[in-house]
Amino acid sequence: xxxxxxxxxxxxxVPETLMNAVHxxxxxxxxxxxxxxxxxxxxxxxxxxxxxxxxxxxAKKMTRDLDGAxxxxxxxxxxHTGAHKINNVLGQVLLAKKMGKTRVIAETGAGQHGVxxxxxxxxxxxxxxxxxxxxxxxxxxLNVYRxxxxxxxxxxxxSGTMTLKDAVNETMREWANRMDDxxxxxxxxMGPHPFPMIVRDFQKVxxxxxxxxxxxxxxxxxxxxxxxxxxxxxxMGTFYEFIPDKEVRLIGCEAAGLGVDTEKNAATIANGTxxxxxxxxxxxxxNKDGQIAPVYSISxxxxxxxxxxEHAMLAAEGRAEYVPITDEEAVNAFEYLSRTExxxxxxxxxxxxxxxxxxAPTMDKDxxxxxxxxxxxxxxxxxxxxxxxxxxxE
Amino acid sequence: xxxISEAFENKKAFIPFITGGDPSLDVTKKLILxxxxxxxxxxxxxxxxxxxxxxxxxIQEADERALSAGCTLDKLFDAIKEVKDEIHIPMxxxxxxxxxxxYGKEKFMQRCVECGMAGVIVPDVPFEExxxxxxxxxxxxxxxxxxxxxxSHERIKMIAKEAEGFLYCVSSLGVTGVRKQITTNxxxxxxxxxxxxxxxxxxxxxxxxxxxxxxxxxxxxxAIVGSAIVKIVAKYGEDCVPYVAEYVKKMKAAxxxxxx
Numbered sequence: 001x002x003x004x005x006x007x008x009x010x011x012x013x014v015p016e017t018l019m020n021a022v023h024x025x026x027x028x029x030x031x032x033x034x035x036x037x038x039x040x041x042x043x044x045x046x047x048x049x050x051x052x053x054x055x056x057x058x059a060k061k062m063t064r065d066l067d068g069a070x071x072x073x074x075x076x077x078x079x080h081t082g083a084h085k086i087n088n089v090l091g092q093v094l095l096a097k098k099m100g101k102t103r104v105i106a107e108t109g110a111g112q113h114g115v116x117x118x119x120x121x122x123x124x125x126x127x128x129x130x131x132x133x134x135x136x137x138x139x140x141x142l143n144v145y146r147x148x149x150x151x152x153x154x155x156x157x158x159s160g161t162m163t164l165k166d167a168v169n170e171t172m173r174e175w176a177n178r179m180d181d182x183x184x185x186x187x188x189x190m191g192p193h194p195f196p197m198i199v200r201d202f203q204k205v206x207x208x209x210x211x212x213x214x215x216x217x218x219x220x221x222x223x224x225x226x227x228x229x230x231x232x233x234x235x236m237g238t239f240y241e242f243i244p245d246k247e248v249r250l251i252g253c254e255a256a257g258l259g260v261d262t263e264k265n266a267a268t269i270a271n272g273t274x275x276x277x278x279x280x281x282x283x284x285x286x287n288k289d290g291q292i293a294p295v296y297s298i299s300x301x302x303x304x305x306x307x308x309x310e311h312a313m314l315a316a317e318g319r320a321e322y323v324p325i326t327d328e329e330a331v332n333a334f335e336y337l338s339r340t341e342x343x344x345x346x347x348x349x350x351x352x353x354x355x356x357x358x359x360a361p362t363m364d365k366d367x368x369x370x371x372x373x374x375x376x377x378x379x380x381x382x383x384x385x386x387x388x389x390x391x392x393x394e
Numbered sequence: 395x396x397x398i399s400e401a402f403e404n405k406k407a408f409i410p411f412i413t414g415g416d417p418s419l420d421v422t423k424k425l426i427l428x429x430x431x432x433x434x435x436x437x438x439x440x441x442x443x444x445x446x447x448x449x450x451x452x453i454q455e456a457d458e459r460a461l462s463a464g465c466t467l468d469k470l471f472d473a474i475k476e477v478k479d480e481i482h483i484p485m486x487x488x489x490x491x492x493x494x495x496x497y498g499k500e501k502f503m504q505r506c507v508e509c510g511m512a513g514v515i516v517p518d519v520p521f522e523e524x525x526x527x528x529x530x531x532x533x534x535x536x537x538x539x540x541x542x543x544x545x546s547h548e549r550i551k552m553i554a555k556e557a558e559g560f561l562y563c564v565s566s567l568g569v570t571g572v573r574k575q576i577t578t579n580x581x582x583x584x585x586x587x588x589x590x591x592x593x594x595x596x597x598x599x600x601x602x603x604x605x606x607x608x609x610x611x612x613x614x615x616x617a618i619v620g621s622a623i624v625k626i627v628a629k630y631g632e633d634c635v636p637y638v639a640e641y642v643k644k645m646k647a648a649x650x651x652x653x654x
Contacts, residue, residue: 002522015448015517017543017564159454172447177568276491289467290496291444
């Protein structure tokens with residue numbers, strides 16, 4: 001069996017042209033991950049640029065209103081650039097710099113990873129090109145302009161379904177075309193080895209902080225941690241530290257769109273089957289011929305037909321649970337958190353809030369839930385308004 | 395079934411590629427027979443895939459046309475099986491790994507045998523992941539064609555040593571598609587192969603003109619042409635068969651020149 005396996009999942013299924021490129025990333029990461037100088041620089045960036053550690057906020061009004069378990073919110077929305085994506089990107093762009101690369105390329109769905117990559121590239125003097133599905137450049141026009149402001153070139157991808165998976169295809173094609181001076185900064189815990197590992201390692205700070213903050217505030221571990229899952233990077237970052245703590249429930253919330261029984265969803269664990277795509281063996285929404293299915297979610301960041309291989313393993317082992325959340329439930333949660341706590345979450349993160357709203361009332365008051373708010377919702381306001389029938393032009 | 399090695403016996407091989415089901419399975423059958431008649435030594439039939447990451451826009455669009463025309467694996471297998479008895483040159487499938495895996499590896503190979511396929515080319519299964527398919531391929535007598543690329547360098551020998559059928563030499567970085575110039579030192583790649591094996595090597599990616607085909611075939615054992623043919627199919631649609639045949643004849647003559 002090849003490297004980078006999570007049970008039967010993972011691997012390195014890329015064209016021969018890219019094999020030496022992925023090996024180069026792997027070797028560089030192995031060299032730098034324990035390098036004191038690299039880690040000192042990264043810690044400095046996380047603390048003084050991204051604003052870590054992020055707050056663990058006790059959502060008292062939400063707790064009182066739901067009348068069950070105590071709810072804490074892990075505020076990744078307060079990071080610089082407004083989402084957890086910056087954690088990974090600072091690590092990978094710093095790695096690219098150490099590797100002597102001068103250019104980074106990345107895919108983006110909602111635009112959060114693209115904005116984060118463009119930000120890190122601006123900070124570290126790298127050329128930056130972002131690939132984004134045409135449908136998403138329309139849905140998230142503000143983020144496109146944001147990336148351009150930061151000096152990145154944004155390519156609207158018009159192949160296939162013109163969403164996140166097509167953006168990944170196009171970024172892989174571009175990397176195969178030019179790899180000498182270029183690193184593909186993958187945005188989630190997916191793709192060929194070593195990316196699922198690298199992205200998880202750079203995101204695991206979320207769970208590590210939750211644990212330390214929880215021990216400080218409550219003197220004990222939470223009973224459940226909840227995060228939304230598209231490719232799965234904020235969820236993996238949230239879960240990883242707690243995997244050995246069997247008493248902590250790990251709950252991932254996937255996008256059920258109009259419902260898991262409809263054709264309009266992106267619920268990979270609920271509806272997917274094992275396949276090999278985007279460099280990894282994992283679960284994918286696909287037909288019986290292995291054609292990747294067009295998926296749908298109101299959230300561009302969860303609109304992906306696959307899931308990271310480590311999540312596929314955690315699901316198979318039963319260590320983590322994955323639940324589907326519909327557009328309607330997510331939008332309700334988006335509005336609920338805004339009104340109840342004065343926090344406008346990303347519509348992606350609203351999927352996690354939605355499940356907390358269902359789960360908390362079923363638990364005793366001495367139980368504790370932590371929900372990761374992976375990003376802030378400013379980018380989604382116009383889309384949510386449209387969903388509610390209010391025409392707002394950005 | 396005709397073995398891949400027959401394509402290279404005492405000659406340089408011209409290897410055309412078409413996307414199965416583009417624009418229809420009826421045309422695919424006619425194209426296979428017409429290309430054989432026009433001098434093709436080995437035919438590559440692409441299985442259309444929703445997300446072909448190693449393809450440029452020309453073949454991506456062909457895949458989309460084929461899928462929206464309703465091409466499925468079963469229909470493609472059935473179509474090729476219908477013409478199988480009239481084919482006396484080897485044929486291979488070019489496919490991404492997911493259709494094989496999801497359709498069922500065993501069932502896929504069984505269907506390959508039924509329609510007379512000699513091998514499969516799977517661009518997203520590199521040497522390190524070969525174990526995914528090598529066992530089942532062997533069981534059904536289907537050769538698993540390996541690829542080497544301009545970035546392979548020290549990997550070439552390792553790959554060549556275990557190569558089956560022929561070795562697909564990717565001429566350029568990036569994806570499939572017509573290129574004005576091929577700048578990779580193909581001669582050097584082939585030399586590295588020759589240090590460990592005498593397996594036939596055919597060059598693909600970027601070849602469109604007879605002169606390029608001649609040059610590539612003179613450096614190796616054959617030339618593979620995909621996008622240039624798919625473009626003709628796209629241009630003439632259902633009426634493409636004579637135009638493709640004419641092109642194949644011209645390219646085959648250029649490749650033969652290289653063999654003299």
